[in-house]
Amino acid sequence: MENINLFVLLANWLRQWLEGVGASPDVIEVVMDVFGTVGALVFILLNALILVLLERKAAAFFQQRYGPNRWGPKGVFQTIFDSLKLLSKEDIIPKAVDKWVFKIAAYLIFIPAILVFAVIPFGEGMIISDLNIGIFYFVAVASTATLAFLMAGWGSNNKYSLIGGMRSVAQMVSYEIPLVFSLVGVVMLTGSMKMSAIVAAQTKVWFILPQFLAFLVYFIAGHAELNRGPFDMPEGEQEIVAGPYTEYSGMRWALFFLAEYANLVAVCSIATTMFLGGWNPIPGLGFLPIPTYVWFVxxxxxxxxxxxxxxxxxxxxxxxxxxxxxxxVLIPVSLVNILVTGIGIKIYQWMGW
Amino acid sequence: MIKTQEISINMGPQHPSTHGVFRCVLQLDGETVTNITNHTGYLHRGTEKLAEARTYTQVIPYTDRLDYIGAMLNNTGYVQTVEKLMGLEIPERAEYIRIILQELSRIANHMLFVGCYALDMAGFTGWMYTFRDRERVLDMLEMVCGSRMTFSFMRIGGVPEDLPEEFFPALRSFLDDFPKMIEEYNGLITGNEILQARSKGIGVLSKEMALAYGVTGPNLRASGVNYDVRKAEPYGIYDRFEFDVPVLENGDCFDRYYIRVLEMEQSARIIRQALEQIPEGPIMAKVPKVIKPPVGEAYHLVEGTKGLLGYYIVSDGSTKPYRLHIHSPSFVNLGVFPEISKGHNIQDTVLILASIDIVLGEVDR
Known part of the structure; x- marks a missing residue:
């Protein structure tokens, strides 16, 4: 498994080349970060492209229908043509909107979605910035997405949008708490907020086993955090048309969806890192020549x-x-989980294992 | 001083879940609805007035456009009224064909209702499930008359064509699969915790209020009143079949939803009996080429998909009706919507509207 990681090899080669050229250490760090960011961006956009199709195909599968099947074999090019269509559409900015807020909200929603990828360990040694407070950073950055929803809801000057924005704030603020609490158990077990340490602690047992309750809480709160599934209050198509997105059109509208899918990948990545062993192979299957980033994906x-x-x-x-x-329900359950985890750790230490 | 302000918000005529071009103005206190005003008329086509300039046969296609989801029942209601006016006797086989097609139409309508109810709380999969099965009903109706929604199939004096050969095996296989479909709906939609939490105790329509507003059909029966025109004043040959009228007590959204599921089962039961009993014979009574009912008037009630559907025809002895009036259940049922939605969340309002089951073609006529 050692040193067969293509991306790590590439990064090492780049670093050596830069050192060979004689660049100063600061320049090397900046260049490496830029390349890491570009890599993460490509990863996000590729995933968003795949996920839009996957979502439609999965929905079709659950609903016993075909889904998109016109463009390319089995409709694989559907998203590409959808994006082209969205790009070519007119970007309508209604007269009565708060223009500055309206425009900037669409970009602002994308920023936290990208920022969280800085701390996600994609594979062995593949992390852009292995912060000491990695998980804390994720929680802090992800929660700022609320602001963009509120801005879009307020700036649109539309009552449906406003209700959607308000709902979004109420929901995200409430569900942020169980989400954070559910991660606390893992941090207690590891004793570190560093992503690499959390992954390293799961080589033998994934945290989904000792922290199953926390995993459930995280999974449910994750839905609310992503505005998906049964908790898609802000969008609320049946009641408030499209919530904050109502007045958006063209690529600005697509940015919201891009951000939604980027967030989906981020939340799932964190779930993988915290509970499913990160890039560790499934126990017992470590002998397979599969790179760690493939396991992660x-x-x-x-x-x-x-x-x-x-x-x-x-x-x-x-x-x-x-x-x-x-x-x-969720907050008490996650608090109980913290308590039980704490008692468990104490017993563990007391027994001297 | 800080105070909260009520906002008024326009729901419709273009809105994802007003089921057509219905418009209502909601007064919202936060997300709580304090008042609703109905505005209908966006689909008004003047069917009743148009009918005065058409011959009796030419009116039949207009009745399709009332409740376009259960159009067979509208056709039947109209032709039966004219037959009543003319005193026509309908051949046995035609009556049975009418029963089968009416009940199939009812099943198609209730399937649409069940799906839409799920969809109005974003249960998109439930919607696709009922549409998958509704497709089979529509296919069968297409075999019979070549059309999927606006059938115009019933004629004054009977039906124009016999059921085709391939219709019977299709119907039998549909009836065989039917219990499984209901089981699937109950598993995916009815049994869903979120659906139950959201619809039980929401939009309660009391027995008294339902009677006072003249609510009919499944909505009335969900409020605990046992009234079904098919049982109370049997028309056609409904008195020959054994079926129950499901009655539920609470009158909330869940009962209004679930009673449709129960009614579908009863409709299937009627179709099964009709399939066994259907005799051979003519399908059209002896009707004069030019239909000229005698001077007089007739009022006829049928149990439509949404409730009590009534046709009132005044004849002056000419080839055209002097006056046609349609008592449409959707319009009457809609009147109760503002009353039972007050004090509920905006999300519940959508659900209550869905549970009343309106179709705008019928509301606006």
């Missing part, structure tokens, strides 16, 4: 399929049910 896509499964099975919950569930 496989697990991420497994998580994504779970998310799609729930989305296409459950109807939408009501906003007050959602709040009750968040505050009265």
């Amino acid at each position: 496989l697990k991420v896509y497994f998580m994504i399929m779970l998310f799609m499964w729930t989305r296409w099975t459950f109807p939408r919950v009501r906003i007050d049910h959602l709040m009750h569930f968040g505050w009265k």
Whole structure:
């Protein structure tokens, strides 16, 4: 398994080449970061492209129909042509909107979606920035996406959008708490917030086993965080048309969806890292010549399929049910999980294992 | 001083879940609906007035466009009214064909309802499931008359054509698969926790209010009133079949939803009996070439898909009706919508509207 990682080899080669040329250490770091960011961006965009198709195909599968099947074999080029169509559409900015807020919200939503990829370990040694507070960074950055929703809802000068924006804030603020609490258990077990340390601690046992409750809480809160599935309150197509997206058109509208899918990948990546062993191979299958990043992507896509499964099975919950569930069920459950984990660790130490 | 402000928001005529061009103005306090005003008329085509300038036979296609989801029942209601006016006797086989097609149409309508109810809370998969099965019903109706929605199949005095050969095996296989479909809906839609949490106790329509507003059909029966025109005043040959009228007590959205599922089963039961009993024979009564009912008037009620569907025809002895009036259940049922939605969340409002099951072709006529 050692040193067969293509991307790490490429990075090492690049670093050596830069050193050979005689660049100063600072320049090397900057260049390496730029390349890492570009790599992550390519990863996000490629995933978004695949996910839009996958979502439609998965939905079709759950609903016993064909899904897109016109462009290319089995419709694989559907997303490409969809994107081309969206690019060629007129970017309508209604007269009465708050133009500055309206325009910037579409870009702002994309920023946290990209930023979180800085701390995601894609494979062995493949992490752009292995921060000491990696998971904390993820939580902090991801929660700022709320702001963009509120801006889009307010700036659109549309009552439907405003309701959607308000719902988004209420939902994200409430569900941020169980989401964070569910991650605390893992951090307690590892004793570190560093992503690489969390992955390294899972070589033998994945944290989904000792932290199953936390995994469930994370999975449910993740839906709310992503505005997907039964918790797609802000969008609420049946009641508030499209929520904050109502007034957007063309590529600006597509940016929201790009961000949604980027967030989906991010949340699933974090779930993989925290609970499914990160880029570690499935225990017992480590002898297979499969690179670590392939394991990682496989697990991420497994998580994504779970998310799609729930989305296409459950109807939408009501906003007050959602709040009750968040505050009265998820938060207590995640707190209990923290308590039990703490007691467990103490017993573990006391037994001297 | 800080105070909250109510906002009024326009739902429709273009809105994803107003089921057509229905418009209502919601007064919202936060997300709670404090008042609703109905605005209908966006699809008004003047069917009743148009009928005065058409011969009796030419009116039949207009009745399709009322409740275009269960058009067979509208056709039947109209031709039966004219037959009542003329005192016509309908051949046995034609009656049975009418029963089979009417009940198939009812099943198609209720399947659409069940799917739309799921869709109105974003249960897209439930919608696709019912549409998959509804397709089979529409295919069968297409075999019979070549059209999937606007059939114009019933004629004054009977039906124009006999059921085709391939119709019977298709119907039998559909009836065989039917219990499995219902089981699937119950598993995916009815049994869903979120659906139950969202629809139980929502939009409660009390027995008294339902009667006071003249609500009919499944909505009335969901409120605990046992009234079905097919049982109360049997028309056609409905008195020959054994079927139950499902009655539920609570009158909330869930009961209004679930009663449709139960009614579909009863419709299938009627079709099974009709298939066994259907005799050979003529399908058209002896009707004069030019239809001129005698001077007089007739009112006839049928149990439409949405409720009590009534046709009132006044004849002056000419080839055209002097006056045609249609009592449409959707319009009457819609009147109760603002009353039972007050105080609920905006999301529930959509659900209540879906549970009332309106079709705008019938509301606006």
